[in-house]
Amino acid sequence: MAKVAAIVTLDREAVGGGAPIFVEQSREQQEKTAFLLEKILDASVHDLKNGILVLVKHGDK
Template identity: 40%
Template sequence: MSSGESRIVAVVTLRRDVQAGGVPVFPVADETERDQVALLLAKLLRGTIHDLRNGSYVIVRH
């Protein structure tokens, strides 16, 4: 990844109908689990959590 380039590295979602489109999708049972999984993934992947306000978070590496 070059300087200044951002990319989505993971999706954490409450929705079961979300399909992977080139990035890993992590379906979770509730908001607490979503928050915990997103935080852990962001730390592991060196990314930032962005709330889509539809039950899903995307982890983006900037």
């Protein structure tokens, strides 16, 4: 079972829900934040190709 651990976005209005949301001002900063959180949370980053990166914890992680 996968669980959304966090969302990193360029547009705050494009996301919602119960996961932590990080809003960044540039694609470069968005990627830096997502990849740092990936390591901290032991999660995987998935690019939705719409300005949103989702960090997901898969299985027993």
